[in-house]
Amino acid sequence: MIEQEFDAIVVGAGMSGNAAAYTMASQGLTVLQLERGEYPGSKNVQGAIMYADMLEQIIPDFRDDAPLERHLVEQRFWVMDDTSHTGMQYRSDDFNEAKPNRYTIIRAQFDKWFSRKVRQAGATVLCETTVTELVRSASGKVIGVRTDRAGGPIYADVVVLAEGVNGLLGTRAGLRKMPKPESVALAVKEMHFLPDEVIEQRFGLQGDEGCVIEAAGTISRSMAGLAFLYTNKESISLGIGCLVSDFAQTMESPYVLLDNFKNHPSIRPLIAGSEVKEYSAHLIPEGGYKAIPQLFGDGWVAVGDAAQLNNAIHREGSNLAMTSGRIAGEAIIEIKGRNQPMIRRNLALYKTMLDKSFVVKDLMKYKDMPALIHTNSRNFFMTYPQLMSQAAQNFMRVDGTPKIEKEKATTAAFIRARSRWGLISDVIRLALAWR
C-alpha cells in the first residue's frame, strides 16, 4: 500500500507518459508512474519512425545511449495497384548529418530506455499495475487512482492520463467519449528479421542509413488505409492500417491485407528469406483536430494518443505524444510554482501552451482531411491508384501506338472512371483540405 501523496500520478509509460514523468521528476516534483505492462513498451506498437527534435527538447543528449536503429536518408511514397507501384522517392546525403533528424526505433526497447531515464530523474515507476479507476472528491475533482494491486487508492494533486488511444479510464470517468470507429485506424504489423548486410544491399544503404516506404492503393481494398515498410538495423517492420469503420463495413480481415501486402510483387523481394518474430495490432487515432476531446479538467490532463493527438497525414504520433507530455509537465510545474491548486481553471494553461505548439497547429491545418478521405475512400484508395498505374504503363510501354492516342486513352480512362466534374471536385476538395 502506498501511503505517500504525490505531486503527480502519470498513467502509462509510453511516449507521452514518459515525457511528462521525466519533465516533472527532473524539476523535483514527486511523480508516480503506473504501467500495466510487464515492462514499459510491452503493450506498445509503433512503425516506428521517431523524430529527433521532439526528444532532443526533453533529453538533449539522447543519442549517447538511446536504442536507435537507423537514421533515415531515403523516403519512398508508393501508390500501388495489384501488380505495380507508381512512386516518388527522396534521398539526400544531407540527412547524413551529425545530429540526424529521423530514426527508426523498436518501441519495446526504446520505451525501456526512456523509462530508465524517468527513474534516474527521480520518478517512482510501477509496472504490472493496471489503473482501474480515477478517484474523485465530493466536488468531482480527480484526486487519485485505484489500481488492481492490493491496497487502497493512491492520491496526487494531478493525474496525467497518458493511457494511449483506448483511453479506458478517461471514458469510464466520463471525461471524454470513446473513440468513434471512423476516427481510429486498426493497424497490424510484423517484424521481419534479416542480416544487416542484406538490408543494406536491398535498399542501397551504408552503415546506419535507413530507408522507409509509405504506400497506399488497392492494397487496402478501397478502405481508407496506409501501409508501411521501415528498415531497422537487423529487421524490417511492415504493416498496414485502415479505419475501423471501414473494416466493420467491408469485413476484410487485417491479416489477409497484411499477407497480400507482403506478397505484392514490389514488396516480396524486399523481405525474401526473412524470419518473422512478431505479429502485433494496435489502434491509431486518425480523427485529427475535430476528434480532440477535452484535454484538462479538475485534477487531470490528457496527453498523447489518449488525447487523440496524432497527425495521420504525416504519420506522426510519437512526437505529438512526447511534446504534449512535456508541455503538460511544464504547465503543471508552473502551476505548482505559483502555489495554485490543480483545478480546471489553472490547468487550462496546458491547453493554451499546446495551442501555440506545432501539435495543435499541424492538426488544425489538416482539420478537413479525415472527413474527406473517409467519404471518398473508394476513389482515393482504389480508382485513382488503378488509373495512375494504367497511365504510367501507357506512358512507358512502347508498342507502336502513336503517343497522341496514348494520351487520349489515359485522359478518357480518368474521365470514364470518375467523370470530368468528379475529377475537378476531388482536386479542389483535396487542395482545400491540404491548404
Next chain:
Amino acid sequence: MTMAVTKLRVEEKLYQNRYLVDPGRPHIKVRPHERPSANLLALTHICPAKCYELNDKGQVETTSDGCMECGTCRVLCEASGEIVWNYPRGGFGVLFKFG
C-alpha cells in the same frame, strides 16, 4: 476452404508472440444473445487475432487468449453492451518483444 487457410495463418502469426494468460479470468466477454448485430458479426472477420467465432447456433463467442488488446472490438461493440471489455490484470496479456 479459404477460411481454414486464413485461420491457420493467424494462428501461425500469433504463435510468434509472447503472452502471459491469466487463467480463468478472460478480459473480454460476449453478452449472451440470440442474433449478433452487424458489428458483432463483423468481429469474426476483423479481429486481428481472430478471437471471435460463430458457433453452430449463429451466435458469436470469444476466446481472448490470443488477444493483442488493440481495442477494435471495444470501439465497435462496447457501447451497445454486446461485449464487456477490460484490460487484463497488470502484467498479464500480450507482451510485445518489439512492438
